[in-house]
Amino acid sequence: MSKDEAQDTQGMNYLDSLPRRVVIVYIPLLIFLFVLLFPFYWMAITGFKPNAELLSRTGNPFWVIAPTLDHFKHLLFKTAYPDWMWNTILISTISTFFSLFASVLAAYAIERLRFTGSRQVGLSIFLAYLVPPSILFIPLAYIVFQLGLFDTRWALMLTYPTFLIPFCTWLLMGYFRSIPFELEECALIDGATRLQILTKIVLPLAVPGLISAGIFAFTLSWNEFIYALTFISSSENKTVPVGVITELVEGDVYHWGALMAGALLGSLPVAVVYSFFVEYYVAGMTGAVKE
Amino acid sequence: MNRLLENRNFLGFAFMLPAAVLLLLFLTYPLGLGTWLGFTDAKVGRAGVWVGLENYIYLYGDAVTRLSLFNTLFYTVVASVIKFALGLWLAILLNQNIPLKSFVRAAVLLPFIVPTALSAIAFWWIYDAQFSIISWALVKLGWIDTYIDFLGQPWAARLSTIAANIWRGVPFVAICLLAGLQTISPSLYEAASIDGAKPSQQFWYVTLPLLTPIIAVVMTFSVLFTFTDFQLIYVLTRGGPLNATHLMATLSFQRAISGGALGEGAAIATAMIPFLLAAILFSYFGLQRRAWQQGGSDK
């Protein structure tokens, strides 16, 4: 580990001797990793444990002796879990695409058209991002009742964009800002319309930003809980997080195996999407914060 | 027609339309409606009548509401401070030259991307009074002799839910601060070490001041999300035992949706707004200005 290749240690290379590094860097890092990842391991191992093993106090609980797929089978064939999965995919996808569409237009207008009052609008978009759902859900429930959207997927597809659009717009504004004005000016002189400029020049250059915003929006809608809990009542319209909490938790006996299997399956899709686009995800997250 | 399409203001209006309609209808309007509902006695299915400050007066004298305010502040302050400290530490560790760097970074962020409701179930199981793996391990190690009742005793439950919140929040803080660390030019550290600054001095006089703006933003978000947390509590304790973990968000849900008293619930939710504004203003003015002052006085 020479100093030359340690370009990005960025001045922290006072920790150079190996034993010192082990104590100061590796051990704490391993502890962090262990604590952060242990619940997932625990989720997985519980999901595969037969009930007898789950409730026995003897033996080593960290391992599973006779793995079983019973909990997963129960989940897929005896509960509405597949419905919930499909709903979550549908709702997340539609609200993500709709939010991206609205955000691209809004971000372009604020950042590039510079219409009168665009700065104020940009600021209010940021403020909108700070309004938490736990303040909004009661009046929103009231509105959802009045519009007759209660217990429909529409209730979620229309309300999720309220936290997705501010975020996506804010993020895309940053990306659009980094695209040189000259490109647009040349195109304008050539007679291109604003819409053409947006679709042919700006968007292709902002693809990384679109992916970041899209991935982030998708996981945000996948994780949403309070709106789905409040606005949805029927089993077949529920999303995975709400379905698991409201229907797999029962009476005074908890079926930990099925619960953990449900949590695991429900986490997998976001984890997979995320693992393919880690860089974009991080860029999205930090991009929004850095502005 | 073409002239219109070239007009910035008209185009701006047209482009803003989809986002604006949606946000006005489902964000601005509910925000106002919620405030109004707080001044009424609306129930599920019954439009309320104006009752002035009655809800607030009642809530002010209500022991559960007061307790939930205390819980919320305690939860927010303790969790945020620890999240910040651990997050900064983790960010510095990740900023080291370590093997499998990108993999480690990806793994660290996992708690943040998984649905909170689902990871909370894992914590619920980890905290189970009879089969807790933590209790099991501690008993095996001989450190304790009875299983810990994590979610059954008021203070134990408060601390357990805070721990779960920290678990979820640390990755966010760490990754954002890491992004901030990476923007600090190495030349600054070189200059500092030439001037004879010790590592700890480098941290206090170079890293921290340069990081302050991003810390301000990250912690604003962190405080905001912690203060308004709902799912973690809803899944783990639903506010119990003895309302010891009720946050204002869960209490407003219980009163408004479970109890049907929309007006009262809305009043609790509205009562959160001043605290949120204070947090935002504090971080915006307090931390931003300090960064600017330090930047100014250093030179």
Add this chain to the structure above:
Amino acid sequence: MSNIDRRNFLKMSAGLAAGAATGEVLAQGKKAGAAPTLNLKPEKGAKLRVLRWKRFVQGDEDLWLANTKKFTEKTGIEVRVDSEGWEDVRPKAAVAANIGSGPDIIISTFEDAHQYPDKLVDVTDVANYLGAKYGGWYDSSIAYGTAHGKGKKWIALPMGCAGNALVYRDSHMKAAGFSAFPKDTDGLLKLMQALKAKGTPGGFALGNATGDGNVWCHWLLWAFGGKMVDTKNNVVINSPETIKALEYAKELYQTFIPGTLSWLDPNNNKAFLDGQISLTCNGISVYYAAKTSPDPKLKAIAEDIGHANMPIGPVGRPTELNLVFPMMVFKYSKFPNAAKEYLRFMMEKEQYEPWQQAAIGYVTQPLKFYESNPIWTVDPKHTPYRDAMKVMQPNGYAGEMGYASAASMADFIVVNMIAEAASGSKTPKEAAERAEKRAQRYYKV
């Protein structure tokens, strides 16, 4: 038999009509003892959705679904049964009632039907039919099932109630010097003191336990003659009787094991099965769990478990509160007749008895006939739960059930009052005053 008759109402023997306390009985008495008939014409192509509370004992759900399947086979009516945690069903039912869409049938808890009586389908015909056929409804069934005011029309059919009783360890009671379980509140206090002295104390939930906490605290309040409201719904909780109940609670609390102030519904079950307490108040689910467990330790506890009805206080009559489950058909349903037919089917002997048996009596019947269900006598330990519905006092006693009684219970006014006085954090007088203030907020509407 005219068409109108067949479509609408029932024929029943006059002799049995007495069982159903209603002014709208359409009794066409012919000869006594004839089986009543009810001809509901389910709508063509009807499909039903049922929302019920999630079971506490597995047998309940298995048989309920099996019976539902039988219904579908017989009638061709598809029925979808969803179940959710019992505390979540209430808010869902309230929302469904007020928005006018949701499941056709909701099986909820306590006085829900009285919170939105005008949103519910009149089920008087089914109630009269069942009452006539099965020995009549208990008084408490009628209280929960019929709307206030003249005519007493039925707005819900009670499915029964989850009975509560005192669950105790027989050997520990004997070791404390009692050969039989005491029948009155004084005896209970002495037993608790003796158990405590022997190092095998009891404990009752004093936290915000929706089921166990409310149930035993209301029993205690009522046993001493205290009550939330009078018959005109005026708040009268701050009374000398209440103070007596609170003073008793204070003495009783001295004998509890530590920690009961934060106990929720599952805590006493766990503590009992773990051997930490020897006496508590609960449904039959503790016994069920111990009996069906493969663990020999728990099996031994099951052997040792005894059940006793809640003791009688100074008022001199039983004052239990039990968790009643009303089955409601909503007016927005497109298939009200199919829904009524489903309820009738589920309450018939062929379905109801095996279902009660599968749940080993977790649900106590609302109809007198089912007292003869062998499940109550096959194991003497089941017997105390048999009379749960017969001896109980309804919610909101002595006033009317409705929004105020539901909201006061949801706010744990009685439980908190007893917890405050028992633990000594407030004097009985202060606790009662605070409860009065809180209750007035709900009862003023």
